[in-house]
Amino acid sequence: MSSYEPKLVCFSCKFGWGYLGNEEALAKQIKNWVPIICSGKVDSSHILTAFRQGADGVLILGCRGGDCHYQDGNYEAKKRVHLLHKILESYGIEKERLRIELSIDPEGNKIPQLVKEMSDKIAKLGPVKKFGEPAKAVAVA
């Protein structure tokens, strides 16, 4: 498992994260980075689609509490994440694989660092289990 590198998708709000930084340089450091306008724009189906397409984890970076340009998009995202944790567990996907961080980082230097931190945690969990894998034979006597 030592060579396993988790596939992480990172959505970050352009209002709070990396707007002063060099987007191109950052994009080289962050795989599957999706800068967006407002974390509240990240719909549950975007997150589930990421997992369907093979993501091992999803990290959402929204603006600091109270700082949302659209009033409460970051809180909306956070509520969705809490609800999705419950749903993901029913699907057999650990809730640690979905994380939201509300903060601010104009230069965006923290983004690669946060991705790395989450990636390290997920590496311990291993890849997301697949649906429809040849399941273990039913226990027979």
Next chain:
Amino acid sequence: MADKPKVAICWLGSCGGCDETVVDINEVLLRVANAVDLVLWPVALDFKYDHVEAMKDGEIALSIVNGHVRNSDQEEVAKLLRQKSQLVLAFGACACFGGTPGLANFTTKEDIFNWVYRDAPTVVNPEGKYPQPRSRVNGKELTLPKFYEHVFALNQVINVDYYLPGCPPPPYLVMNAVSAVLEGKLPPRGSTLAPRRALCDTCPRNKTKPSRIALKDIKRIHQVEADPDVCFLAQGIICLGPATRGGCGESCISINIPCRGCFGPVEGVADSGAKFLSALASIIDAEDDEEMKKVIDSIDDPAGYFYRFSLPVSLLRGKRS
């Protein structure tokens, strides 16, 4: 008889409610029976699968198939009807989306067998016997259909031409569908023969919905005496109306029961559970983590609620193991 279009009605993994709704079109059924030649209807008429096997490919004009697919027998019948039919209509929530039996995809086959044949308190099985697709009894071989790992919607097994959702579909949509076929006035293949928009659009309680709903507390329908005229969500009761296709005739709403989603996603949406989740999250009135968790923890089995009829066709399809 020969010039009448042949129609088959068949159930796969089904409770019989969908066949019942066909009977519920009442005397219209007699007119339908005059206009078509029914060639298979296991619930009501004594035709054998051999009769269908003996037919030419495409000889049946329309097969109305209800129920999900979870075993090799259901798969075989579905494939036989596909081969012999010009059109296949997935009839009811189970055929369209997997239906309530699809919730079994949150459990593994192994867990289901262990519970049903070993662990349930009513089971006595000292020899630990589990059903097998093949077994020998007194020198004879007995066979059973193979039980699959997951529940499938009909279009995950065969190509489906039209969809009519509902648990069961209401008789007026059944009549519309049958007359569309008889008159050759069908929409493009792949269409759902029901309205395109969400249930809230036609809900009589819609006008009572405040411009902004803010819930501090979520209740279940049996815990409160729900106001029969006010939007369920505004009362803090989960109602899947915002993310569910309309057309059911508000049959649950009119008896003061919230929508449970049997019409599946609205047009253009793949995963109605995810859409409902987003909608519900947006009306939870909480800003700090503790408050959010408190409200969300009060929802009993959210995954089961949001995907009650549609788990097999959802984005993630079921539990990973």
